[in-house]
Amino acid sequence: MTYIPALAHPVAVFDAGLGSFDLVRRLRAAYPTQDIIYLADRASFPYGAKSVPDLLHSVARACQTLVVHGASAIVLASNAPSVTVLDELRPRFGIPIFGITPPxxxxxxxxxxxxxxxxxxxxxxxxxxxxxxxxxxxxxxxxxxxxxx
Structure with a gap:
């Protein structure tokens, strides 16, 4: 397991790839002192061929990892899980989990x-x-x- 230094109420940004890194840039610009954990879940990529239960399992596993590392909130920065599994995912964790959806x-x-x-x-x-x-x-x-x- 990779060592993560002590962070003050970090917000986690989670995606299957690197496409959401622009969100991290925008968060950093809006909240320059906010600690951010970024997780690119390459182990579960791509999401497209997964069933909804498989996607829920993969995303829940990643969220659990982020919670263990101290995330105080998670931004699920991927349309597929935000649309399909976010509502089932939220009650599993004691922190806010936000998603993104197509505009x-x-x-x-x-x-x-x-x-x-x-x-x-x-x-x-x-x-x-x-x-x-x-x-x-x-x-x-x-x-x-x-x-x-």
């Missing part, structure tokens, strides 16, 4: 009324009932203009 309403608002919005992502997300529910909730009557691929 469906904002995307539709930027497009013309005759345009479509495509949400590209891991198969576990784009084929999920959770994404369909999110599209319905965010897009409302415009849900037919949202396509997941």
């Amino acid at each position: 469906i309403r904002a995307g539709l608002d930027l497009l013309g009324e005759d345009s479509f919005l495509a949400i590209a992502g891991a198969r576990v997300m784009v084929e999920s009932t959770a994404l369909r529910a999110l599209i319905s909730a965010e897009a409302g009557p415009d849900a037919a203009r949202v396509v997941s691929v």
